[in-house]
Amino acid sequence: MRKKTALIHGGRAFDEATGALSLPIVQASTFRQRSIGDFEYEYARTGNPTREGVELLIAELEQGDRGFAFASGMAAITAVMDLFEAGDHLLLSEDVYGGTYRLMTQILSRHQIGVSFVDTTNKEEVESAIQESTKAIFIETPTNPLLKITSLPTIAEIAKKANLLLIVDNTFSTPYFQNPIEHGADIVVHSATKYLGGHSDVVAGLVVTKGRALGERLHYIQNATGGVLAPHDSWLLIRGMKTLGVRMEEIERSAQKIAQYLHHHERVEKVYYPGFSTHPGHLTHQAQASGYGGMISFVVKGEEEAKAVVENVRYFTLAESLGAVESLISVPAKMTHASIPKERRHEIGIADGLVRLSVGLEDVEDLLEDLAHALQFA
Numbered sequence: 227m228r229k230k231t232a233l234i235h236g237g238r239a240f241d242e243a244t245g246a247l248s249l250p251i252v253q254a255s256t257f258r259q260r261s262i263g264d265f266e267y268e269y270a271r272t273g274n275p276t277r278e279g280v281e282l283l284i285a286e287l288e289q290g291d292r293g294f295a296f297a298s299g300m301a302a303i304t305a306v307m308d309l310f311e312a313g314d315h316l317l318l319s320e321d322v323y324g325g326t327y328r329l330m331t332q333i334l335s336r337h338q339i340g341v342s343f344v345d346t347t348n349k350e351e352v353e354s355a356i357q358e359s360t361k362a363i364f365i366e367t368p369t370n371p372l373l374k375i376t377s378l379p380t381i382a383e384i385a386k387k388a389n390l391l392l393i394v395d396n397t398f399s400t401p402y403f404q405n406p407i408e409h410g411a412d413i414v415v416h417s418a419t420k421y422l423g424g425h426s427d428v429v430a431g432l433v434v435t436k437g438r439a440l441g442e443r444l445h446y447i448q449n450a451t452g453g454v455l456a457p458h459d460s461w462l463l464i465r466g467m468k469t470l471g472v473r474m475e476e477i478e479r480s481a482q483k484i485a486q487y488l489h490h491h492e493r494v495e496k497v498y499y500p501g502f503s504t505h506p507g508h509l510t511h512q513a514q515a516s517g518y519g520g521m522i523s524f525v526v527k528g529e530e531e532a533k534a535v536v537e538n539v540r541y542f543t544l545a546e547s548l549g550a551v552e553s554l555i556s557v558p559a560k561m562t563h564a565s566i567p568k569e570r571r572h573e574i575g576i577a578d579g580l581v582r583l584s585v586g587l588e589d590v591e592d593l594l595e596d597l598a599h600a601l602q603f604a
């Protein structure tokens with residue numbers, strides 16, 4: 227089954243009991259047992275048929291063995307982090323999502339889980355950061371917001387040799403363009419709030435595991451800690467995911483045009499877009515993904531100019547988040563990455579004049595005119 231087909235017919239494509247092509251929202255917390263222990267579902271934290279629909283679907287799309295749905299991307303990442311214990315150490319991509327950075331440095335540090343942030347595009351740096359207590363490598367590729375590319379097979383090989391788990395946050399590429407498990411990852415996480423849901427109407431997170439043992443541990447954690455996705459949100463997510471393929475293809479076509487336009491604009495100092503052959507990770511990305519996605523970052527002169535751009539667009543909506551049908555625009559230093567200290571932000575290259583775009587499904591000509599207008603004020 228090819229991907230666009232799997233999005234429609236994968237997982238649990240229809241309801242066995244009624245034939246309904248849209249899975250019923252089973253708004254139930256508990257289930258009748260025929261006799262003690264004789265049941266399909268027991269209690270909805272442990273398992274719910276609608277949630278199971280999305281869990282089966284994401285496992286199939288990511289070519290993993292089991293899928294788990296959570297109430298947010300951060301709940302999904304937190305559940306994965308519950309695999310570790312005091313004294314363990316993890317390596318993370320240095321420009322990891324701001325919320326993940328905060329979770330590691332403000333919450334998990336209190337539980338004595340150590341963390342080092344490294345440039346995972348640099349093999350030697352990753353290898354030399356591995357300690358006796360290191361248990362996992364957690365990466366994003368492309369990263370947020372600089373769209374740096376890490377080689378999945380390279381990091382998978384390092385992880386395997388050192389007996390570490392490789393965890394990949396695949397939110398930016400989506401399973402439509404990239405399947406990290408195929409390249410050696412053990413666990414994939416998603417903020418399904420973004421492209422998978424795709425319509426700015428649901429907050430959700432997903433985890434996919436490879437192998438039986440990890441799947442059982444993750445299910446134990448999901449049930450024990452309880453951050454599960456609600457039935458109605460599970461249904462919204464399935465509904466969104468059905469069109470992921472057509473959305474990603476259209477978004478990508480528009481993103482290519484917009485990136486080119488920005489590249490030639492005199493007020494734009496730099497454009498970050500992995501689809502450019504001059505992007506340092508271009509070939510690496512091409513080898514592990516089938517598309518470049520809809521995220522573009524660019525630099526204007528400074529904070530004031532970035533502010534002027536985002537305040538003068540009409541179709542790009544100034545908002546946190548990404549991956550929606552609506553094109554979104556943000557200033558990472560002031561918004562998504564505000565929780566990272568300024569010195570650290572500059573160290574990792576997040577300039578004050580950096581503007582991030584999430585290209586949506588509007589007519590690309592309108593989006594180009596919108597940027598042309600707003601950039602006059604930069």
Ligand SMILES: *Cc1c(COP(=O)(O)O)cnc(C)c1O
Binds near residue numbers: 323366370
């Ligand atoms: C948004 C995001 C998250 C967090 O997901 P929520 O659904 O907002 O909790 C994690 N990783 C990446 C890459 C994200 O963009």
